[in-house]
Amino acid sequence: MAMERTLILVKPDGVRRGLVGEILSRFERAGLEIVALRLIQADVERIERHYPSSQAWLESVGLKTKEAYEREGLDARDLLGTAEPAAIGCIVKSWLAAYMTEGPVAAAVLSGNRAVEQVRKMVGHTFPNASAPGTIRGDFSTDSPEIANAEKRSIHNLIHASGSAEEAADEIALWFGGEL
Amino acid sequence: MERTLSIVKPDAVDAGNAGNILGMIEKAGLRIVAMKLVHLTKEQASGFYAVHKKRPFFKSLLKYITSGPVVISVLEGDDAIERYRKLMGPTDSTKAPKSTIRGKYGTDIEANACHGSDAPETAATEIAYFFNAFEFVKPGRK
Numbered sequence: 001m002a003m004e005r006t007l008i009l010v011k012p013d014g015v016r017r018g019l020v021g022e023i024l025s026r027f028e029r030a031g032l033e034i035v036a037l038r039l040i041q042a043d044v045e046r047i048e049r050h051y052p053s054s055q056a057w058l059e060s061v062g063l064k065t066k067e068a069y070e071r072e073g074l075d076a077r078d079l080l081g082t083a084e085p086a087a088i089g090c091i092v093k094s095w096l097a098a099y100m101t102e103g104p105v106a107a108a109v110l111s112g113n114r115a116v117e118q119v120r121k122m123v124g125h126t127f128p129n130a131s132a133p134g135t136i137r138g139d140f141s142t143d144s145p146e147i148a149n150a151e152k153r154s155i156h157n158l159i160h161a162s163g164s165a166e167e168a169a170d171e172i173a174l175w176f177g178g179e180l
Numbered sequence: 181m182e183r184t185l186s187i188v189k190p191d192a193v194d195a196g197n198a199g200n201i202l203g204m205i206e207k208a209g210l211r212i213v214a215m216k217l218v219h220l221t222k223e224q225a226s227g228f229y230a231v232h233k234k235r236p237f238f239k240s241l242l243k244y245i246t247s248g249p250v251v252i253s254v255l256e257g258d259d260a261i262e263r264y265r266k267l268m269g270p271t272d273s274t275k276a277p278k279s280t281i282r283g284k285y286g287t288d289i290e291a292n293a294c295h296g297s298d299a300p301e302t303a304a305t306e307i308a309y310f311f312n313a314f315e316f317v318k319p320g321r322k
């Protein structure tokens with residue numbers, strides 16, 4: 001057994017839609033243990049720390065968004081006032097902060113065999129429209145990047161899950177501090 | 181508008197039914213406005229169950245409620261206390277209808293999956309026992 005811990009956040013759209021219990025029950029059913037749980041109204045500062053802000057991350061996120069706009073025949077410069085990947089990355093991060101603070105989130109730490117990978121599989125693809133049925137995002141959302149980008153907002157994808165064991169350690173410290 | 185205190189007890193958390201029970205609460209339209217997972221100490225549990233101190237079942241109750249983590253939450257809604265009591269079902273799980281939390285996830289009169297406040301005064305006391313003002317959120321649902 002490779003026992004691991006991972007962090008999930010049921011995002012404000014998931015809490016608002018009454019999906020906290022549904023989402024937690026899926027992880028419990030898979031044999032993962034809930035070792036911490038808290039309902040939290042996050043502030044912008046916490047969300048800024050939750051997501052990376054390195055130049056490389058901002059550029060990568062900005063470039064992906066710019067390309068998504070181009071695929072839809074939209075001009076990032078017209079819509080966002082800039083075509084610079086890093087600047088678009090900053091705008092995307094501000095959308096994330098708005099989304100993640102629009103209502104409470106349910107933060108939980110899950111423990112189990114290869115928990116990080118297991119939870120990511122159950123959560124599904126970042127874009128709900130690309131998520132397989134049976135995953136949390138695939139079963140409860142059809143949101144997609146072209147709608148979100150046109151509305152100048154983050155994709156509403158219900159849940160966050162740590163991407164690696166290192167990320168999990170940082171995120172657990174951020175959301176639960178000395179509690180664990 | 182009313183608030184009530186809910187505890188998903190150790191038997192239900194241990195059996196992996198915390199999500200199922202929270203799901204029943206959300207589906208019933210009760211809004212969760214504060215929530216945390218806690219492993220109660222003997223002292224915390226004795227304080228909470230102080231009214232039962234002289235009852236014969238007190239020692240067993242303490243042992244059970246401190247046997248593992250619990251999910252404590254504050255539920256809000258019109259008539260929340262009575263609605264949650266109906267959703268939980270009778271204290272004795274063996275007498276609880278299958279449509280209730282205890283009917284589905286309880287075992288007997290002690291291991292009965294959940295606690296809910298029984299009146300506005302006890303709700304206020306119980307909520308203040310476990311939560312401070314900073315732990316409440318604005319309801320996520322209309």
